[in-house]
Amino acid sequence: MHELSIATxxxxxxxxxxxxxxxxxxxxxxxxxxxxxxxxPDALHFAFEVARDGTPLAAAELVVEQVTARAWCGACAREFAVGMPPFFWCPDCDRPSRDLRSGRELEITGVEAVPAPR
Structure with a gap:
């Protein structure tokens, strides 16, 4: 379960x-x-609960925003969802796409914390 290393x-x-x-x-x-x-995502939530124990994030909540995989068709000049399992053929012109626009993200976009005591 590589989600544990990601959660850590x-x-x-x-x-x-x-x-x-x-x-x-x-x-x-x-x-x-x-x-x-x-x-x-479910495995990441579980791993996060394990990884946060004993840290300043012990009571933190994890919110996972899922990003749909989308590719660009140059011939049609349009973006399309590739789905799961991924299918990189344009649904309109039936040509393959090599331009993946989204779907590989794994990034922290927000951290909310309690102000430190003075």
Missing amino acids: AIVEQAGEIARADGAGDVSLVTVRVGELAGVV
């Missing part, structure tokens, strides 16, 4: 972001996960 990295990076901002405990972490990133 999220906990570490979110903690660093909070410390750099002078904040205390983290209450919420938002991540964007692409449909083709190879991450199972």
Whole structure:
């Protein structure tokens, strides 16, 4: 389950972001996960609960925003969803696309933290 290593990295990076901002405990972490990133959101939630234990994120909530995989067809000049399993052929002109526009994301987009005590 590689989601545990991903969750551990999220906990570490979110903690660093909070410390750099002078904040205390983290209450919420938002991540964007692409449909083709190879991450199972339910497994990531479970792994996050394990990885956050004993850290400044111990009570933090994880919000996973899923990103649909989309490709661009140059011939039609349009974007289309590739689906799962991915199918990179344009549904309009039946030509293959090599231009993946979204779907591989795995990024922290937000960290909310409680202000540090003074």
